[in-house]
Amino acid sequence: MDNVQQDKVPAVAAQAASMVDTINQEGFQDLQQFLTFVMEGEEYGIDILNVQEIRGWDNVAPIPNAPAHVSGVINLRGAIVPVIDLRVMFAFNEARYDENTVVIVLKVESQRVNRIMGVVVDAVSDVFSLSEEDKRPPPNVNQNISQNYINGLTEVKGKMVILLDCEKLLDIENH
């Protein structure tokens, strides 16, 4: 302790204080990253921590007597993973399957829901960082999508992004 030059201490302290300010301002601790994707021209976002991988549309084995939005199951490296078509689930127009169709494999591990599931979307966009302040509460406007699945809204580069709740999406029993 004796070797610390006393005159340097105030400068170091000041620097530390300004770093703390920056961190607080940018809300680093609140930042979440979202993967955005497109359906019927609209942008949607999901927490990237829930995204396991992204695949192209492939052979799906239908599940007997399953609801319309459940496309079937795929073989994900030996695991049987169900795939739901969000476009059907949110009651859009007739779903198309082409080279651009994408399956996002989501993984949720919570007390209520613990599974892997694929969701079919039109295309994947980008990854964005958002903090709590960037989020706005969901509106009561869009009657097509059940309010349950929406976490909130945000705006990225001028476009509105609808944030979806993965846990509720994967909670098949309660669809």
Added chain:
Amino acid sequence: MSIDLSQFHAVFFEESFEGLDVMENALLELQPENPDSELINSIFRSAHSIKGGSGTFGFISISEFTHILETLLDKIREGEEQLDADSVELFLQSVDCMRTMLEALQAETEPDTTRADQLAIMFQSILTGASAAEAKGLDVPATGASPVIQESVLPGSDSIPDSLAGFHIEFTPEADMLKGGNDPVRMMRELATLGELTSTPDTGALPTLRDMQPDVVYLNWCMDLHGDMPLEDVQEVFEWVEGECDLSISRLGGSADSAPEVMPSNVAEAVDHAPDGTSTAATKTKADEQESAKPIPDAPKTASPAKPAPAPAARAGKAESSSIRVGIDKVDSLINLVGELVITQSMLGQMGGSGEVITDDHIGNLREGLVQLEQNTRELQDSVMRIRMLPISFAFNRFPRMVRDLSLQLGKKVRLELRGEQTELDKTVMEKINDPLVHLVRNAMDHGIESPNVRADQGKDETGTIVLNAFHQGGNIIIEMIDDGGGIDADKLVAKARANGIVGDNEQLNQEQKLDLLFAPGLSTVEQVSDLSGRGVGMDVVRRNIQELNGSVDIDTELGKGTTFRIRLPLTLAILDGQLVTVAGQTYIFPLMSISESLQIDEKLVNNVAGGGDVYNLRDEYIPILSLDSIFGLRTEPLSYDQSLLVVVEAEGMKVSVVVDDLMAQQQVVIKSLEDNYTRVPGVSGATILGDGTVAMILDVAGLIGLAGNQKTMAAGEIAGSAA
């Protein structure tokens, strides 16, 4: 250092349960009139092990109970006590009691010691001279009175004032004390840790160097140990060499009335000393006690008391454990096979190396390599599955005891024969087949085997026989339960079924169908449902349990001669022998065991039942035809019958047929659950991944029948509704 002993608990429980099994089997084998000493020894050792372990790990209640068992067993094996049928019975009950207590402890709940306390009092009375019969007859109130055995606590030397400053010790080892590995230097080092030690060796007896032997003690010592330590600590230093030395310990600055504490060279003498406040006998025993009787609190008591006693978990904890013991030979074989697989893979890798052009020569080698690969994989699969397999003796084990107890209870004479005990099957399958087997044996003893009089009247041996037989057959395991009792009266079954409305009055049944009624729910041909087998587990549950394992059960019986139940089970639950079929472009899989036959449809044999569906006339038997197109909502316009095939299957005693477009290969498929990531799907028992990577659904025939039934009722309802 504090070591967490709970990490050893699991092993302790496992070996204790095994020890109890050993005890039980030995007790059952014992002829009380002429007991085999090796059997008695093994019973003693098992009890001794459990006592040692439970004491070490803090399970006081078990330790105390086993202690008295061990005491009596020790006397029996030394010939001081006699064994008879009554005491064997008491020991058997003790085994049950310990099992229950151990299960409670394993589930981290407090064990109920009521029964143990009662048994302990009975054993205690035997030890004090009563006969086993008298002991059994003791009317012991279940008040949880603690057993009489107490370590007698003799008055110790705590009356000695603390102000005295140490001890004077005279120590003369016998010449060959070293031969036991004891070293005077070590003892003095230990004394020195207690206080300040000064010692003076007496070299008087030292011979010349020439005559000195290195392993003989020639010295003796006079020592003064200064400090405030209890006498017991000083005595403890020398406790291992008592009898091999002359030792006297007296208090320093001793007053006239403090007698020298002499450690006599003979233990027996010590005991004879009149015990007064400072006698060696008293202090010696107390010293012993202090070492061993330090209260080790019951481990469960330290767990939070708020934990609810999970009764099903306790059963589950023992019945379906999540670990398995594997013989090292199986592991070695697995390692070898993996080694071969690696070799094959690297061989293939060399041929298909990057940049190499694959020529015709290569193709031949590649083909060979692939054949090799297939063989390696198959052998590896077999080897891995064998790891999960255990001999069926683990399941058969509980039956000797059960049969013995039941025959006493029912007043019947029954002998149990076990065959094929080394036949191996999957551990989980074995755990799940246990209850059905128990029920079948209980049934056989209750309703099958007749009472000794009846048997004698019929010219049969008074003692009935039940045989449990297991063997492998074509990739399955067959378990037979054969009794030589009275057989099953098929007509009585039909009558009862008719009375219950299960079977129509005019309905004609063949022998197979009649016997099948045994498995119909709610049917019981016994006037009083005896407590034993009527316990809420019906034969229908037995069959359902077997079918859930992808198995089947058949009955063979002859009135007056006996009955055979034959259970067929797959060797493993993870893999299924399947029949691939295609319907509407999708591949589905039937469990091969459920298929009785497949055939080309002759449209002339298809009839339509009003309000229902179609039926097929199969050799004068009318079998419902199920359509996956309609059950699964596949095509609205399925193929016509003459373009389709029919698969006849059986489930839950019903025979139905399913229309398919085509029959494909038969192959083993790995069963994958849909419920991991999805939910249960009616009509489907799981899914599998085919060789081409696509997913195929494995059909659940019972579920299909249910779905078809529902749809018919719904359709009938719609018709009724629209007609209204």
Added chain:
Amino acid sequence: MTKILAVDDSASMRQMVVFTLQSAGYEVVEASDGLLALDAAKSGHFDLVLTDVNMPNMDGIALVRELRQLEAYKYTPILMLTTETAGDRKMAGRSAGATGWVVKPFNPDKLLATIKKVIG
């Protein structure tokens, strides 16, 4: 490194003893009965032998007797693991040549303290 041979037919006891001794820095070899222990003793060089009394195939007392016949183990400390009731066993063990005993049930600390007394 001090080598100890631990002999007991109970797997849970062996596990506990081995774990305790290893944590204290001793090298331990285990055996589940007297015969196996004797084999191990012949091929290894142990500084201390810990043995249970009641074991199948060869019990602790016989093991002690056999070990004392071997040149290498004439003076090696041998401790018996014995229950407090078996007073005569203690004596039998002593006459067979055992050094001393550790009374069961024991806790790990007690075991280590006793071992330290003998081999330091």
